[in-house]
Amino acid sequence: MTQRLTVIGTGYLGATHAACMADLGFEVLGLDADKDKIARLADGDLPFYEPGLEPVLRRGLDSGRLRFTTSYEEAAEFGDVHFLCVGTPQKTGEYAADLTYVDAAVGALAPLLHRPCLIVGKSTVPVGTAARLAGTVAESAPVGGDAVLAWNPEFLREGFAVEDTLHPDRIVAGLPGEQGAAEHAEKVLREIYRTMIAAGTPFITADYPTAELVKVAANAFLATKISFINAMAEVCEAAHADVTKLSEALSHDDRIGGRFLGPGLGFGGGCLPKDIRAFMARAGELGADQALTFLREVDEINIRRRIRMVDLARRLLGGSFAGRTVGVLGAAFKPDSDDVRDSPALDVAASIRAQGGRVTVYDPRAMENARRAQPSLDFASSALGAVRDAHAVLLLTEWREFRDMDPVEVSAAVAERNIVDGRNALDPERWRAAGWNYRALGRP
Numbered sequence: 001m002t003q004r005l006t007v008i009g010t011g012y013l014g015a016t017h018a019a020c021m022a023d024l025g026f027e028v029l030g031l032d033a034d035k036d037k038i039a040r041l042a043d044g045d046l047p048f049y050e051p052g053l054e055p056v057l058r059r060g061l062d063s064g065r066l067r068f069t070t071s072y073e074e075a076a077e078f079g080d081v082h083f084l085c086v087g088t089p090q091k092t093g094e095y096a097a098d099l100t101y102v103d104a105a106v107g108a109l110a111p112l113l114h115r116p117c118l119i120v121g122k123s124t125v126p127v128g129t130a131a132r133l134a135g136t137v138a139e140s141a142p143v144g145g146d147a148v149l150a151w152n153p154e155f156l157r158e159g160f161a162v163e164d165t166l167h168p169d170r171i172v173a174g175l176p177g178e179q180g181a182a183e184h185a186e187k188v189l190r191e192i193y194r195t196m197i198a199a200g201t202p203f204i205t206a207d208y209p210t211a212e213l214v215k216v217a218a219n220a221f222l223a224t225k226i227s228f229i230n231a232m233a234e235v236c237e238a239a240h241a242d243v244t245k246l247s248e249a250l251s252h253d254d255r256i257g258g259r260f261l262g263p264g265l266g267f268g269g270g271c272l273p274k275d276i277r278a279f280m281a282r283a284g285e286l287g288a289d290q291a292l293t294f295l296r297e298v299d300e301i302n303i304r305r306r307i308r309m310v311d312l313a314r315r316l317l318g319g320s321f322a323g324r325t326v327g328v329l330g331a332a333f334k335p336d337s338d339d340v341r342d343s344p345a346l347d348v349a350a351s352i353r354a355q356g357g358r359v360t361v362y363d364p365r366a367m368e369n370a371r372r373a374q375p376s377l378d379f380a381s382s383a384l385g386a387v388r389d390a391h392a393v394l395l396l397t398e399w400r401e402f403r404d405m406d407p408v409e410v411s412a413a414v415a416e417r418n419i420v421d422g423r424n425a426l427d428p429e430r431w432r433a434a435g436w437n438y439r440a441l442g443r444p
């Protein structure tokens, strides 16, 4: 029975995967190139915010089933299965994915593989990467054909990472072309995910390219759905219609559904924006760029929401940010996360600052990351602190704390009662009743 797993790359994805696999009873060794991250994880101190994950991490450490290292030698010696969870960010100045970390991880691990094992890629990669990496493994693993590669893309959402890992919608297993290797990889993966499979989670086997494409196709669809409703918001703005009503009415059609139909400031984070761009870049390399030209529009609609938000705020302040104070609520790319990668909220805040506004930001969890990403912004230690003496308040990440704010209490802090609800998360009537000039994207 497969018991010993390594997880290479212990960021948002890998730390969650490692802790959850230990919780399921496996012996797990997490490996990262970042010594500080490994020291914190080994101490039971989660280096990022993810609801419900720290107790799982601590349980793993206390049970002795979960350990951490920076040593590839130790990982190669230990693991029957090696999960690859390193980052695949966007290349600077290009749409394509930067595969440096994936290549470095496989390059470091493969020459140390002296015993049979399965390498399981979970990172999001351009189609064709698995086949290329299988070649690297075949060339450099001392154990030869007994080191097999599978691709098992991950679909977890930040904020729900533990729940999504333990109860995924589906498991996709990209298997090698050689039949014996494919059967072996499938058997091992079915064993690892047996509790999920027993609970009815669909287990879908495919070849490498199809498995890789499922992941980017899913993110492309989600991004398209968000940009669709935000395109409708643009039309609603022009026609004085209400996109929240429109979205709700659409959602009752089962064929459309209401999820990911939330209009507002659009999508950000370490996944959707860079994944649709990498998908376009890869399709271009394959000569299939025409198939994905619509994703360029999806991306542009999304970026236009940020510009529109800044324009709306500027107009509310009489046409200029100069000498004006803006309170920004939210820095994370979405609530229940401290992740500020490609955060629409921080982008808007930085843009207003660049246009001469005084901007003070507050986020319940993302302050440290936000300060590091945008050191020139001012930060407050509470929501009321951020909006103190503001001429306009912008709600840019819909944390519960902000949705529950009492407009009367907030009134006492600000200089002028102007609010722009960038996430359509507040009740306009409640704010207007308290004397606020309430504005939102896509609503009259």
Ligand SMILES: NC(=O)c1ccc[n+]([C@@H]2O[C@H](COP(=O)([O-])OP(=O)(O)OC[C@H]3O[C@@H](n4cnc5c(N)ncnc54)[C@H](O)[C@@H]3O)[C@@H](O)[C@H]2O)c1
Residues within 6 Å of the ligand: 008, 009, 010, 011, 012, 013, 014, 031, 032, 033, 034, 037, 085, 086, 087, 088, 089, 101, 102, 104, 105, 122, 123, 124, 125, 154, 155, 156, 157, 158, 270, 271
């Ligand atoms: N964050 C998510 O919600 C999520 C969900 C599904 C898929 N993914 C995909 O998973 C991958 C990881 O994403 P993430 O958000 O966890 O990124 P992250 O930046 O939080 O974590 C990546 C980790 O890999 C480590 N690393 C880099 N090079 C290494 C090396 N050579 N050896 C060992 N460790 C190394 C980094 O130090 C970092 O801790 C990406 O491909 C991403 O697209 C992420």
Ligand SMILES: O=c1ccn([C@@H]2O[C@H](COP(=O)(O)OP(=O)(O)O[C@H]3O[C@H](CO)[C@@H](O)[C@H](O)[C@H]3O)[C@@H](O)[C@H]2O)c(=O)[nH]1
Residues within 6 Å of the ligand: 124, 154, 155, 156, 157, 158, 159, 219, 222, 226, 259, 260, 261, 262, 263, 264, 265, 266, 267, 268, 269, 270, 271, 272, 275, 333, 334
């Ligand atoms: O109706 C909606 C839903 C989401 N968003 C925004 O879209 C972004 C992404 O949200 P979400 O998808 O929940 O967050 P991620 O954690 O980035 O998860 C996505 O990216 C992951 C990494 O690839 C995948 O694993 C997940 O399945 C996929 O949902 C955020 O900025 C949200 O504010 C909207 O604007 N409107």
